[in-house]
Amino acid sequence: MSMTDSAGTQADAPQIDSQAAYRDELVKAGLLIPTGVDGLYGRSGVFEDVVERFDALVTVWGGTDGAEVMRFPPALNRRHFEESEYLKSFPHLAGTIHSFKGDERAHRTLLRRLEEGQDWTEEQAATDVVMTPAACYPVYPTVAARGALPEDGRLIDVFSYCFRHEPSLDPARMQMFRMREYIRVGTPEQVMEFREVWLRRGREMMASLGVPLEIDVANDPFFGRGGAVLSNSQREQKLKFELLIPITSESRPTACLSFNYHQDHFGHLWDIRTADGGVAHTACVGFGMERVALALFRHHGFDTARWPAPVRAVLWG
């Protein structure tokens, strides 16, 4: 899945001002710890507490469905990344991990260039590891490797830091952020039912947190003119919905949850088969952990002890 509303690419000056202002407020309050890179932050204990409580709330709503829990580090096998065709759709967002592969002579060159403030990355070569762009990416090849699906398909629960190269002043558009996801793999009927259930649950769950929200059709930020075909197609077929909450703008609310139906795209890519031999369909619901936390801080204030009692009850019991 991917929560990547198009607002960021069209942000006008007032929008950017309000994003930078909110980021500065968060930093001043100590909730975010700056690193000097836009979109890369440390989080305070208070921020992490909210993320952890929201993570637990997701489990309250989805935990009894019997999902298999998988936790991956925020990196993928490069071969799986290549097979995912991510580079076809989002070459501009991908983060590949490179490492020094040179000899001693190359090492001396590296150090000299570093000292001189020159580009030292020439001898860096791609490793077998790529940053995870969305928490569900390690799941598809894993499920595929197990062979045909059981009758009732599979339901997987993942949670991971993700990386997307899109430096921004918007605190809700981080380069490294966490995503919790449930992924359904099965027949078209099983997968569509899953998404319908989560569209309803997502709305109820977020309403219980006292934030204004709407759900709307959305598209991923596919790259280039070919990407425009994919974006329009995704919207026309209503394959992606987002649950939007205003964070830095009322008129351009931020996607905090997304509900994605991939049809048989991943099923084809990895040859995932249903019990009766058909190509599996997949869908996922994703929860943008930082975005939800930021939305809560925006609407209820920076002091969680003073959040409305009903919201506190939902999160802290």
Added chain:
Amino acid sequence: MQRDVWPTDAGTTNAGLAMTIPLPSDESLAEDIRAVLAECGGLAVDPGRLAPEDDLYAAGLTSHGCVGLMLGLEERFEVEFPETLLNRRTFESIAAIRDAVRGLLVRSAA
């Protein structure tokens, strides 16, 4: 194939080019489109067996297949699809593609 010249101002400008070469026929366009479909469309069936009005999505054309198809058509006809045409309807059948390509050929010749 070469882009055909469609004169709208014959005799006034481009005198050397302004010949009355007609746009390709429906048949000829459809054949070229079938060739691009065979090469780039990733269909489950042989495009040669598709009627002009047949639903290409029902024949296995995917969204990602559309991207390859669009790029293949642009290369073959030396046109560029504008943003307004980058949707599913444009590529839903050989006839729909033919109409879109014809419109682009007319526009680029004008």
